[in-house]
Amino acid sequence: MDGRIHKFNLNNRNIVLDINSGAVHVVDDVVYHILDYYSTRSLEEIIDLLKDRFDGNTIKEAYDEIKILIDNGVLYSEETSTMNKIKYNEDNVVKALCLHVAHDCNLRCKYCFASQGDFKGDRSLMNLEVGKRALEFLVENSANRRNLEVDFFGGEPLMNFELVKELVYYGRELENKSNKHFRFTITTNGLLLDDEKIDFINEHMDNVVMSLDGRKEINDNMRKTVSGQGSYDVILPKFKALIEKRGDKDYYIRGTFTSYNLDFSKDALDFYEKGFKKISIEPVVTEPDEEYALREEHIETILAEYESFSKDYIEIKKKDKDFLFFHFMIDLDQGPCIAKRVTGCGAGAEYMAVTPEGDLYPCHQFVGDENFKIGNVFSGIEKDELREEFKEANVLNKDECRSCWARYYCSGGCHANAYNTNRDIMKPYKIGCEMEKKRIECAISILANLLE
Amino acid sequence: MKYIKTISGSNMKDTILKGGCGECQTSCQSACKTSCTVGNQKCENR
Ligand code: SF4
Ligand code: SF4
Numbered sequence: 381m382d383g384r385i386h387k388f389n390l391n392n393r394n395i396v397l398d399i400n401s402g403a404v405h406v407v408d409d410v411v412y413h414i415l416d417y418y419s420t421r422s423l424e425e426i427i428d429l430l431k432d433r434f435d436g437n438t439i440k441e442a443y444d445e446i447k448i449l450i451d452n453g454v455l456y457s458e459e460t461s462t463m464n465k466i467k468y469n470e471d472n473v474v475k476a477l478c479l480h481v482a483h484d485c486n487l488r489c490k491y492c493f494a495s496q497g498d499f500k501g502d503r504s505l506m507n508l509e510v511g512k513r514a515l516e517f518l519v520e521n522s523a524n525r526r527n528l529e530v531d532f533f534g535g536e537p538l539m540n541f542e543l544v545k546e547l548v549y550y551g552r553e554l555e556n557k558s559n560k561h562f563r564f565t566i567t568t569n570g571l572l573l574d575d576e577k578i579d580f581i582n583e584h585m586d587n588v589v590m591s592l593d594g595r596k597e598i599n600d601n602m603r604k605t606v607s608g609q610g611s612y613d614v615i616l617p618k619f620k621a622l623i624e625k626r627g628d629k630d631y632y633i634r635g636t637f638t639s640y641n642l643d644f645s646k647d648a649l650d651f652y653e654k655g656f657k658k659i660s661i662e663p664v665v666t667e668p669d670e671e672y673a674l675r676e677e678h679i680e681t682i683l684a685e686y687e688s689f690s691k692d693y694i695e696i697k698k699k700d701k702d703f704l705f706f707h708f709m710i711d712l713d714q715g716p717c718i719a720k721r722v723t724g725c726g727a728g729a730e731y732m733a734v735t736p737e738g739d740l741y742p743c744h745q746f747v748g749d750e751n752f753k754i755g756n757v758f759s760g761i762e763k764d765e766l767r768e769e770f771k772e773a774n775v776l777n778k779d780e781c782r783s784c785w786a787r788y789y790c791s792g793g794c795h796a797n798a799y800n801t802n803r804d805i806m807k808p809y810k811i812g813c814e815m816e817k818k819r820i821e822c823a824i825s826i827l828a829n830l831l832e
Numbered sequence: 833m834k835y836i837k838t839i840s841g842s843n844m845k846d847t848i849l850k851g852g853c854g855e856c857q858t859s860c861q862s863a864c865k866t867s868c869t870v871g872n873q874k875c876e877n878r
Contacts, residue, residue, distance in 0.1 A: 405837065716875050
């Protein structure tokens with residue numbers, strides 16, 4: 381029974397999560413302590429065990445309340461027996477593509493998983509034929525899904541902006557013909573932004589992800605121009621100009637943290653001071669032997685950093701509800717269905733990346749590794765077994781995830797991280813798991829604080 | 833209740849009957865491009 385709940389104390393709240401129902405309770409100390417023994421001891425034994433801390437009557441009352449929750453199916457609830465009947469993407473729908481419109485970049489960020497934009501291949505730009513075909517491929521493979529997503533990615537997509545524009549217009553044409561809706565997004569380093577591009581992006585992109593690393597010195601140490609200069613001073617004003625004209629449309633300013641800035645909450649707060657409200661700071665994804673890689677010896681510091689940031693976050697959030705840190709957002713009531721929760725990111729199944737040549741990969745992180753080439757937009761999916769492997773890589777099938785309390789929030793972690801560290805997409809990346817679990821705890825404790 | 837405050841009683845199990853409609857956003861596209869969190873996503877079908 382103990383594997384059915386997860387409890388923790390954070391930000392002055394005792395929180396109890398009922399893993400299988402998704403219910404969340406904030407409880408008094410007495411309940412919190414009773415739960416240590418509830419499944420193995422009788423009420424009399426518990427009264428005796430806790431007699432120095434709580435009087436017998438209080439324990440009895442709290443014990444009865446626990447029983448009520450159990451009867452209502454929101455505590456110690458069982459995993460539903462139909463769980464293994466969840467079918468995932470049986471008809472092989474593809475609903476999202478990451479278009480690598482430019483395998484080239486005008487920055488030389490040290491941690492770039494794309495090897496400075498060229499993904500270990502030749503520098504190249506996607507042409508219109510490939511781009512159009514990619515959108516058609518998406519429409520053709522999306523069955524009855526209406527909402528389709530296309531992210532313009534690179535390298536640096538602004539280096540091929542004419543194509544981006546053409547594809548947005550072509551997408552609008554396809555929408556009319558096929559009763560689909562495209563959500564376009566773009567992920568950019570901002571260097572080539574000008575007024576015209578900003579206006580186009582603000583008009584047509586449902587979301588824009590702006591890459592920058594927070595504090596100037598942190599950014600400039602990792603994100604260099606081609607001539608080796610820091611990029612911060614050139615880029616910051618452009619991103620500011622973009623969000624000033626963005627209205628209430630979505631955006632994220634997105635930083636990366638490495639072993640050089642384990643105090644990354646300072647980077648998030650620096651963004652906030654500069655006027656950005658929707659912030660995401662992501663752990664670097666890289667091979668473990670890089671100097672800037674996050675290693676097990678860093679875990680403790682990172683987890684403490686998330687906790688201390690969650691305290692600042694609560695304070696800011698009380699004054700400014702628009703402040704958002706991507707990993708502290710959680711939706712306990714309107715969140716996704718269980719099918720989504722067990723199947724995760726969809727890489728290699730409903731989500732794929734397209735290279736300038738039109739080759740398909742399970743996701744942007746796998747591009748460039750020939751073993752993971754799954755097909756081509758002209759010839760379709762060629763490696764069905766690879767797609768099946770990715771479809772099978774979900775929380776219901778991964779050993780670690782099966783018994784992990786966070787499985788319905790995390791949904792199984794990032795395959796690329798798993799592959800980079802363990803050469804196996806079925807074996808989650810341990811550091812990633814530790815971070816993810818801490819972020820979920822932070823997010824729930826934030827909510828518990830803000831609800832009052 | 834005197835000692836317990838339930839902040840979310842939502843029962844995920846109910847959603848199993850509906851299955852996934854698949855209209856929601858792909859998690860990695862939203863903000864991060866490097867991680868997979870679904871707990872913070874919105875359902876498009878309620
Ligand atoms: S935190 Fe790790 S073990 Fe837990 S569900 Fe996520 S990937 Fe699986
Ligand atoms: S494998 Fe990782 S990087 Fe790729 S889509 Fe999934 S979460 Fe994102």
